[in-house]
Amino acid sequence: MRQLLGTAFAATWIATISWADVPRVATDIAPIHGLVSQVMKDLGEPDLIIRPGASPHSYALRPSEARALSQADLVVWIGEGLAPWLEPSIEQLATNAHVLELLALPSTTILPYREGATFEAHDHDEHDAHDDHGHDEDHEGHDEHSEHAHDEHHHDDHAKHDEEHESHDGHDHSSGDPHVWLSPENAITWLNVIAEELSELDPENASKYQKNAQEGIAKIQQTKADLVPQLSKIADNNFVVFHDAYQYFEVSFGVTAAGAISLGDASDPSPARIAEVRDTVRDLNVACAFREPQYNNGLVDTVLEGTEAKALILDPLGTNLELGSDFYPELLQEMGKTLIACVK
Template sequence: MSRKLLTLSLTATLMGGTAFAEVPRVAVDIAPVHSLVARVMDSVGTPDLIVKVGASPHEYSLRPSEAKALQEADLVFWIGPDLTPWLTDTIETLAPDAAVTELLETDGTIELEFREGALFEAHDDHEEGEHGDDDDHKEDGDHADEAHDDHEEEGHEDDDHDDEDEAGHEGHDHGAHDPHAWLSPQNAMSWLNVIAGQLSAADPDNAGAYFANAAAGRAEIKVLIGEVTATLDPVRDGRFIVFHDAYQYFEMDFNFPASGAISIGDASDPSPARIAQIQGRIAEQGIDCVLAEPQFNPSLVATVLDGTDAKTGILDPLGSDLKPGAALYPQLIRNLSTALAGCM
């Protein structure tokens, strides 16, 4: 090889090591969060999804490829043990050296306590205070929003659910907070910043791309919020029952409260007493719609609907029929609004 060619070869090698440094391997628990991470990593890399699309995250057995993705991960993003308690030990075992981000515990995240019982009153006592200054919050999705700083602290002061509505609680243990926080677009905007920060710390060469992608993602979600609000406005007088209590973050963001849930937050089978409560609520309030989910037994919804005039539809909190990737999250939120409006 000539001296000139050797010089060019060495230069290209050195430049490649600098400009094209290896992108961190990233593992993410569920498809909606995976979508947010994919949006931040757009044009830089592709995260791995741990819980396959369409599966319930409450209980899940990892496939070998998913376990391998965790083993190889430099960073892990997950909602936290309130959603996937089985994943706590798995992460510690398979990814002990990874930088792990529990999104429910990040600054700026809105956290709502679990609702106990089958029946909900409008806003379930969260209308004031716990959601902070709603107007200020909607103006800025950045995680620096101080309107919710006190929310997490308040949530830990009342971990005692005692024996309130045993039929509704079904005797199951859960964490202090409802983990379905990704259904708040406000949280999603906050998490885009968190994700960009963590990726940039691990991969400073691509920090500019990560933060630019996060900013673009927040702008897209702000447009999405306007679309969803316009979809729901014509049917705000309607009343609906959900399959399991997974939607209060969406309800709060869009001021569109459910009247009750057939199952509790972990989608465990409801007791006969709870089903009877829901059936009573449908009759008393003239419920317009009872919504099923693709992940769970439709016969429970059929039982609840028996003898009523309520319509039925499907809400999918995980995007089980959507392709994983950056486009999944906004389409998931959009689908929730169209399903609700259509059922009304």
């Protein structure tokens, strides 16, 4: 018995030493935590800085989260475009850590912000042709808008939209839409980069990190292959989102939102913007609008008032999903199912 206990203790001690040698990783949001978890798998578990259910656009660190940053060997985060408040915390607390800013990677696909309240006439394939977002040209030169009863409203309120955009002090939209994790292509790219970073910090486990990354890539590719034909059936259906966080998902899966109540930084919309989205819901016979658990649902109710459109929760952060290595593909699946259920 004493020998068995001694053997068990030795095995536990060895496992503890092995765990201690694995880099400590801090991640900003749950989807990134999921990708890092996939690469690390049984070797270790990353720390999550922004708790589930909170908005990454503004947040106050808890002591445990600050401690996770200070102890990190590697910090993986989206970037200042999503969480401007986090950058000084990383600089002050994670002084000994490698920092992987995903928005700064040349391999990350970044789309420009959509500033307008409605964008159903915009073609995602023509983003590059819309210099400076092309909103003046979009509102003045697109004949498609004349087919909608709210076209005149678009023109009348365009100046108000410019004022609204200029009033968002502290929000830099020049770096593009920061909701880059909703592109499965970006996630696949990042899995390889995360594996390389961890391999550099922990060469002994490099082959495991690379193997786990390839497994994660296969999961995401299969998830997209399963979802694309399902979502193609609702490609022509109109829906409205609470804030403009979904265009990467839209581009990847061939669906398009008709508009967003709030800008991509989730700042409070102007009355003119709310009115324009409400007109769009009515004019296009929008079937569904999406709430988000992190934000004020009353604005969605205001937009849908007097219409037959329904509302469900579409969560780009996967608040109710279990953290772990399967988080990211489950997030894509959950979003796809919710879209189909709401729009059908």
